[in-house]
Amino acid sequence: MKIGILTGGGDCPGLNPVIRAVVRKALCEGYEVIGLKNGWKGLLESDFINLDLNAVSGILPKGGTILGTSRTNPYKKEGGLEKAKENFKKLKLDALVVVGGEDTLGVASRLIKDGITVIVGVPKTIDNDLSCTDYTFGFDTAINTAMECIDRLHTTAESHHRIIVVEVMGRHAGWIALESGIAGGADVVLIPEYPIDMDEVCVLIKNRHQRGKTFSIIVVAEGAQFKNKDLILQEEKLDEFGHVRLGGIGENLAREIEKRTGFETRVSVLGHIQRGGSPSAFDRILGTRFGVKAVELIKAKKFGRMVALSGNKIIDVSLEEAVKSLKTVDNELYDMAKVFFG
Ligand code: F6P
Numbered sequence: 001m002k003i004g005i006l007t008g009g010g011d012c013p014g015l016n017p018v019i020r021a022v023v024r025k026a027l028c029e030g031y032e033v034i035g036l037k038n039g040w041k042g043l044l045e046s047d048f049i050n051l052d053l054n055a056v057s058g059i060l061p062k063g064g065t066i067l068g069t070s071r072t073n074p075y076k077k078e079g080g081l082e083k084a085k086e087n088f089k090k091l092k093l094d095a096l097v098v099v100g101g102e103d104t105l106g107v108a109s110r111l112i113k114d115g116i117t118v119i120v121g122v123p124k125t126i127d128n129d130l131s132c133t134d135y136t137f138g139f140d141t142a143i144n145t146a147m148e149c150i151d152r153l154h155t156t157a158e159s160h161h162r163i164i165v166v167e168v169m170g171r172h173a174g175w176i177a178l179e180s181g182i183a184g185g186a187d188v189v190l191i192p193e194y195p196i197d198m199d200e201v202c203v204l205i206k207n208r209h210q211r212g213k214t215f216s217i218i219v220v221a222e223g224a225q226f227k228n229k230d231l232i233l234q235e236e237k238l239d240e241f242g243h244v245r246l247g248g249i250g251e252n253l254a255r256e257i258e259k260r261t262g263f264e265t266r267v268s269v270l271g272h273i274q275r276g277g278s279p280s281a282f283d284r285i286l287g288t289r290f291g292v293k294a295v296e297l298i299k300a301k302k303f304g305r306m307v308a309l310s311g312n313k314i315i316d317v318s319l320e321e322a323v324k325s326l327k328t329v330d331n332e333l334y335d336m337a338k339v340f341f342g
Contacts, residue, residue, distance in 0.1 A: 001031040003298060004088075005051070005097040007065040008039030008072070008104030012126045012138025013279035014287035015065035018099055020056040021291025027053060029299060034091065039100070040107060041072040044080060046087045060284060063141075063277045073240040074107060081114055088116050095298040097291075101125035101136070103241040105306065106323045112304050120297045121306035121319045122290045126275055129173035132322040133308035137290065140282040142169070142274040143180040146219075149270055150184030154217055161214040163205060163257055163265040167250030169274050170221035171243065173328045176274065177221035178337055187216040188341050192223035193329045196253070202260045204342035209263070216263075220253055222246040289314045 005022050007015050019035065026033045033051040036042030049055065049067075059066055074080035088096070098108040099122040108119050123130045126142035146168050157164040166186070170176045174191020181189035188204050190196050205216050223246055237245045250267040258265040279287065286309060293307040293314045305316040 001029070001094045001298070002092055003031055003033045003095045003097060003295070004036050004043075004048070004091065004093045005033060005067070005099065006036040006039055006042055007067050007069050007124070008098070008100040008107075009069060010101065010125065010275060011064045011069050012124055012275055013063045013141035013277060014137030014283035015067075015099060015124060016059040016062045017279060017284045017287030018122055018124070018137070018291040018294075019051070019066060020059050021288045022097055022295055023051045023053070023056045025292045025295040029295065031295070031298075034093075035067045038068040038070040039072055039104060040074050040084070041070045042067070043087055044072065044074055044077060044083050046090060048091070061278050063279065071103065071239050071241060073103070075110065076240045081111075084111065085115055094118060095120065095303070097122060097294045097298070099124050101127070101130060102323060102326060105130070105319060109320050109323050112319070118298075118303045119319070120294045120303060121322065122294050123306060123308065123322065126176065127170055127173055128175040129171075129326045129328065130322060131325055131327045132306065132317040134311065135286065135309050137279070137283040137286040138275070139175065140286075141277065141280045142176055143183065144280055145274050145277060146176060146180035146270055147183040149268070149273070150180060150186060150217060150219065153268055154185070154215075157215040157217055161264070163216045163218060163254070163261075163263050165218045165220060165250045165254045165257070165265065165267045167220050167222055167267065167269040169270070171223045171246060172326050174221040174224070175329060177219045177224075178329055178333065181219040182337050182340070184217070184219070185340070186219040188218045189337055190218065190220040190224045190253070191329055191334070192221055192225065194334065195225050195227040196220075197227050198256055198260065201253075202257065205257065205261055205263065207342050218253065218257070220249055222249055224249050226252070
């Protein structure tokens with residue numbers, strides 16, 4: 001049995017633990033593993049490395065991915081599907097482990113229908129927005145990083161009597177903003193699921209000032225939008241999956257807050273800092289459990305499945321189902337967080 005593995009889309013802490021676990025478990029079963037480089041690009045270009053025990057030794061605590069990643073979409077390349085099928089055959093692969101988020105796994109799901117059927121998915125993303133799994137790995141590390149930044153920003157905001165807007169990642173879902181905001185004691189958290197009402201935000205800030213708190217920390221997800229569309233700043237550049245390159249909401253928000261409240265307001269954009277660094281224990285363990293389960297699924301010939309976390313159990317779910325819609329923040333959790341706003 002020869003297994004291929006690739007990591008696609010935005011990197012995140014925990015990818016290397018998955019690669020290591022897939023290789024270790026596969027070798028236990030007497031299987032051979034190759035790593036396709038840079039996501040789907042590696043399959044299109046037949047660019048790979050052999051993954052043996054030595055290749056995965058020492059990678060557990062390392063952030064990023066030893067295989068590299070890209071946002072290459074085979075369906076956006078001329079003859080991409082044919083090339084992918086041809087190389088899959090040429091490489092004599094019996095199974096493919098695809099580690100990715102909505103886009104990478106979306107391609108996997110399409111490829112299954114288009115003839116590469118022997119695929120197993122592993123859900124990754126710091127955004128935690130994949131359906132059918134309680135958590136994706138990478139998220140825990142990202143919110144801990146963001147929380148630490150929020151803690152640091154608190155002390156400087158308080159000393160200078162400033163408002164600090166902290167822009168975090170989260171394209172369609174506000175999980176990072178909400179959970180790092182709850183953990184870091186943010187005074188307002190703004191997320192893509194609920195359009196920003198500037199009047200409400202300013203009232204919350206002014207109320208704090210009235211009770212003697214001359215600083216505030218506002219956490220905003222990069223994908224959040226204003227209720228008033230005139231305030232939106234939109235970047236035109238799109239990637240191969242049609243996503244706009246986000247960033248800028250924090251600046252706009254800070255400008256509006258300062259204009260409306262008169263309080264000095266600064267912005268801190270955490271950006272890719274949230275994606276870098278060593279995975280937390282939780283992400284190392286989750287990635288490891290996912291990797292082992294992926295090989296178990298291959299052994300059982302359960303293809304078209306995605307490994308997932310349900311409570312504390314590792315299960316498998318339909319890959320097609322998992323990529324149908326995104327998991328966004330629900331009212332209940334956001335309402336709970338609101339108790340601490342202002
Ligand atoms: O991987 C998800 C993500 O981190 C999003 O939160 C963010 O919008 C995007 O990736 C950023 O992508 P890039 O690294 O291509 O700028």
